[in-house]
Amino acid sequence: MSTPHAVPADKRFRVLEVTMKRHQYRQDTLIEVLHKAQEVFGYLEDDVLAYVARGLKLPLSRVYGVATFYHLFSLKPKGKHTCVVCLGTACYVKGSQQLLDDIDHALHIKPGETTADGEISLVTARCIGACGIAPAVVYDDEVCGKQSSSMVLAKLQELVKP
């Protein structure tokens, strides 16, 4: 069966596509698909919700409705920038928990929180489809692999530069 729409290059969308395909693009699997989306993206952003809506041929309003109704789904965090640290198995064994600890130490934020200046939100995901380059971190839309604490902190500093 061919996919109903083009798959963006971001591997996370591929993971999502495979999930929808496995469910045969059935509309009654929306909640399962959103779960998977949250697992790979860490949160549900507009373009992800739009992608799911197109894939399952559902009105965007319905997808938004479900995503906002269930509090286990989180929509885009409120920081100006988002840092998603993958906590999937491959990344975890390569030290992603240490990255989180060091971010907390330097910026005083835990997963789900935003820095007091509103610049950076920290989120975790469970396997973003980049296990080969673990530990992986996504800065806004940029997926980076083999991250160390110093690389993460330097990148976050760069993001908030005026």
Ligand code: FES
């Ligand atoms: S476990 Fe982190 S990308 Fe797969």
